[in-house]
Amino acid sequence: MTKDEILLAQKEFLFPSVFHYFEQPLVIDHAKDQYVWDADGNQYLDFFGGIVTVSVGHCNSRVNAAVHAQMDKLQHVSTLFVNEPQVALAKKLASLTPDGALTKSFFTNSGTEANETAILAARCYTGSSEIVALRHSYHGRSAMAMTLTGQASWRLGGVPQPGVIHAHNAYCYRCPFGKTYPSCELQCAKDMDEAIRTSSSGHIAALIAEPIQGVGGFITPPKEYFPIVRDIVKQYGGLFISDEVQTAWGRTGNKWFGIEHWGVVPDIITSAKGLGNGAPIGLTIAKAEVADALKGVTISTFGGNPVTSTAAKAVVDFIEEQSLAQNAADVGAYLRAGLESLQQKHSLIGEVRGMGLLQAMELVEDRQTKKPANLATLRILEAARENRILLGKGGLYGNVLRISPPMNIERSDVDRFLSALDKSFVQAGAVA
Ligand code: PMP
Numbered sequence: 532m533t534k535d536e537i538l539l540a541q542k543e544f545l546f547p548s549v550f551h552y553f554e555q556p557l558v559i560d561h562a563k564d565q566y567v568w569d570a571d572g573n574q575y576l577d578f579f580g581g582i583v584t585v586s587v588g589h590c591n592s593r594v595n596a597a598v599h600a601q602m603d604k605l606q607h608v609s610t611l612f613v614n615e616p617q618v619a620l621a622k623k624l625a626s627l628t629p630d631g632a633l634t635k636s637f638f639t640n641s642g643t644e645a646n647e648t649a650i651l652a653a654r655c656y657t658g659s660s661e662i663v664a665l666r667h668s669y670h671g672r673s674a675m676a677m678t679l680t681g682q683a684s685w686r687l688g689g690v691p692q693p694g695v696i697h698a699h700n701a702y703c704y705r706c707p708f709g710k711t712y713p714s715c716e717l718q719c720a721k722d723m724d725e726a727i728r729t730s731s732s733g734h735i736a737a738l739i740a741e742p743i744q745g746v747g748g749f750i751t752p753p754k755e756y757f758p759i760v761r762d763i764v765k766q767y768g769g770l771f772i773s774d775e776v777q778t779a780w781g782r783t784g785n786k787w788f789g790i791e792h793w794g795v796v797p798d799i800i801t802s803a804k805g806l807g808n809g810a811p812i813g814l815t816i817a818k819a820e821v822a823d824a825l826k827g828v829t830i831s832t833f834g835g836n837p838v839t840s841t842a843a844k845a846v847v848d849f850i851e852e853q854s855l856a857q858n859a860a861d862v863g864a865y866l867r868a869g870l871e872s873l874q875q876k877h878s879l880i881g882e883v884r885g886m887g888l889l890q891a892m893e894l895v896e897d898r899q900t901k902k903p904a905n906l907a908t909l910r911i912l913e914a915a916r917e918n919r920i921l922l923g924k925g926g927l928y929g930n931v932l933r934i935s936p937p938m939n940i941e942r943s944d945v946d947r948f949l950s951a952l953d954k955s956f957v958q959a960g961a962v963a
Contacts, residue, residue: 532645534558534570548687552778552924553916557574562589567921576917578948579923583745583777583889586805587849588937594845601841610736610835617835620844624816624905627787628849629796638835641669642776642803646739648815648829649799650675653737653770656824661731663723663738663769665700666707667927669746670739670774678738682927698726698760701752704882704893705901712753712769714809719758720752727767735769737799742789745777749891751884757793765899770821774796776888780805780847781856781938784863784887792886798934805938810842855938858885863887866934869949877956879904890934893926904930907959914955920948 532540537558541549551557558570565588569578577585587594603618608614621636628634637648654660662679664670670679678691681700699707701720702866708718725737726922738760744750763773774798778789779802790797799817806812813834850856867883867890874892881895894904894911908930915922923933 552912554913557916563592564588568666572886573919575934576920576948576951578642578934579921580805580935580937581651581809582932582937583778583782583924585773585808585937586727586780586782586803587808587846587853587855588939589809591808591846591849592728593650593849594842596607597845598810598838598842601762605837607833607836607838609832610830614835614837614840616837616840617862620840622813622929623844623847624783628816630786631789632796632818633798633816634819635817637815637817637822637825637831639831640811640816640833640839641671641677641813642801643673643813644831645776645801645803645813645815646670646676646679646833647673648813649739649772649774649801649817650679650737651829651834652799652815652817652821652825654771656770656821657734657768659732659733659734659736659768660694662695663698663735663764664695665738665740665744666697666855667700667702667747668697668741668743668774669742670741675874684927685746693937694697696730698723698738700740700747700750700934701756702750703753704750704884712889717753717755717759720756721763723760723763723765727763731767734768735764737770737772738764739772739774740745740834741774742778742793743783743889744884745889745933746925748893749885749889749933751886752793754793755793757790757952761795768773769800771795771797772801775800776804777935781850781859782887782889782935784860785856787856789871789886795953806843806846807839808842808846810839812843815844842862850938851952853939858940859887859938862940862942862945863890864951866890866945869945870934873949873953873956876953879907879956885934886938888934888938888940891924891925892932894932896929903930905929908932910959911955914958915952918951920951920955922952 664679666681670676698824773790783789803849882893896902
């Protein structure tokens, strides 16, 4: 098909809710490592990685070789039969969890399903059905996951599921209490107690939280936040579910899982995205007693598929062998410094935040009023496309630029990215 035929077919045969960036949609034809090419042959430096998913580079040769070999050996047999790739992956993942405390895995095909499984396990384990989620969160697109999600624009379909309340996140840049860290003494975290006592029965199944809120715009809580909310949630009988769909596999720097930066050991971790580097996989990994409480039968036809399991194992092995969590910390710090220099230059950049190779900039029209600069955000995305770099957008107000390149990039890639981004700010008319 020609590019125009592809675009016309997209319009005619796909749900319009399958939305895309840019006024003129970008058709991607192929990709390798940190680059993608459009249908006209233009090369782009991909600093969004297919929404925080391309962890070890597009079409990673090592991962793909393992996938090709497995495709020709055994592609699918369902979980009614045992297959080695699924078991080998589960065994490897158990060795990586915080304190080695989470040892049993359930595999599905997406982050949404991973979270559904986590909620189900927490409900079975505690006998309670009530869940606490955080404002500004994103947890997926099933009815339950949309209800957990703390952003109106991602909650479609009207009536939410019962049994979910939303507590305050730690959004220091826009503190809901109008305070400043650390003199705030973490009022947002302590408010968890009142949220549970006023908005639930007082017996909860779990708190589900992203260590860094991805779609919310890489909102990064201070170090005290999760230890405080974990203690409160435990007091009311709840489990701690860490949604690591975006934050796992070394992306936040030096740690396999984002939550490790807060020194909290969750009862359940969910993940997807970067674990498969593009292969559709969802992971729910739990403490053994929690996994064992999910009694009865439940099945995911494709979950634990030998091909996706092989892909995920190859991704994790690659991250380990190439020390990519370390690279994410090193190159991430370099990227962060560069973004902070841009902040000095462009008054539109209200805040730079994130960890490792998960970095964001919240754009505001005025640094005093913090009025979200959502139109300027769109202009910068368009200009960035012209300058052949890809980055993401997010935040409740649509005014956050999200940056999450493959974890095996180098400083020279960052230099190229920053110079194109700087140019994009200038072209979008955003210089101070
Ligand atoms: N949790 C988080 C934190 C996510 O970022 C996402 C996807 N953006 C999901 C869950 C849902 O994952 P999926 O789109 O694979 O269902």
